[in-house]
Amino acid sequence: MGAPAIPGVMKRGRPRSEQVERAILRAAGDLLTEHGLAAMTIEDVAARAGVAKTSIYRRWSTKGTLALDAFLADFLGSQPLPDTGNLENDLTAALRAWVRTVRGTPTGRALAELIAQAQSDPDLAVAWRERVVGPARAQHRKILEHAVARGEIPDTSDVEVLMDLLFGTAYHRLLQGHLPLTDRFVRRVVAVIVAGAKAGAAAPPTP
Amino acid sequence: MGAPAIPGVMKRGRPRSEQVERAILRAAGDLLTEHGLAAMTIEDVAARAGVAKTSIYRRWSTKGTLALDAFLADFLGSQPLPDTGNLENDLTAALRAWVRTVRGTPTGRALAELIAQAQSDPDLAVAWRERVVGPARAQHRKILEHAVARGEIPDTSDVEVLMDLLFGTAYHRLLQGHLPLTDRFVRRVVAVIVAGAKAGAAAPPTP
């Protein structure tokens, strides 16, 4: 209590209230869930949190980065790292967990709207890649590296492409909305990728 | 000239000016190219087109649908239907053409921003699926059906999933921006999908 995280750079003046921070994130999360990102305004968040607008702007520069923090509070940890000793099972479990989290849920809509917002908000785009895309891919990379270690797929496989195939396909249906994210979809996507990877198609051709 | 498209439902009063329509679409297309969709305003479009705002609202209900029409004027017909007699070559040609159109181009940014806008504009979302996603998929479906007809892949293959794999993966890199759309990426994505499809992984399992 009151002890500085880093002695010597102790801040002077009144410290920022953690309670204010929590109230803002909670209000933003609620509004994100109830009405979506596009309909969420900073003024609404402030009113709902019982906080002044300036207390929000002091912490976040754009609506997108605020929404990202509110989103991560709910989203982090919902994506497991399966390790069954079988690539197809692991990928199926990972994609199924993702589908369960996003299909027809406020989380799914928030996910889509955050990606949308990032197309015109460079700050959010950077934060999104660093705090969502990066960590998620690190998880999925492990699944593929385990498969390489087991000899299921060639060690020259382009794991980045394989990850793009798996989740790019799923994000496609989420964002375009042309077809539903069914379990059959999950199984077939995984089956094609695993078959292709095992055939060495994700590796450089050996002439 | 002056003849009604459907006799009997001849409109009364002053007809809408095609010149106004063209001026609006041209101005919207220019602004979309120069500044992007997020920065484009109806007022700017009106000013640039030398037209009243009401003349725009009379024709389009939202910025998104206007931008879609402006976008299609430039985008339509840029995606060829390759038919070389070989699935891998056809898919590679199709994806390469798409990459060439979108990578580092205003068209690519407009594409991303339209998908973004569709996440919070239901009218645009419907129009997008009907006028962009639908026609594009119809093209790509032919490529896969030709491969089925040639016996390259099983006739039970889930062509919808295969299309999602091909373009979903590419859209993923466009929208997330985590990795570039290189030609090696194109070749590996196609190789995995073709290998998987030929192995029957996109078809229902035969017990």
Add this chain to the structure above:
DNA sequence: TAGCTTACGCTACGTAGCGTAGTGTAATAT
């Protein structure tokens, strides 16, 4: 030709949300 109807450009308006500034008070370190 006269009359009806709709489109058009123009100006003006009310609304919403943005991001900032000013004020007085509260909380902490020196």
Add this chain to the structure above:
DNA sequence: ATATTACACTACGCTACGTAGCGTAAGCTA
């Protein structure tokens, strides 16, 4: 005690939205 920063509150100027009213223009119908 004093300096410094955070906070709530109020107010402000700004931008863009979407609509309304006006007079004029351009077609049809009688």
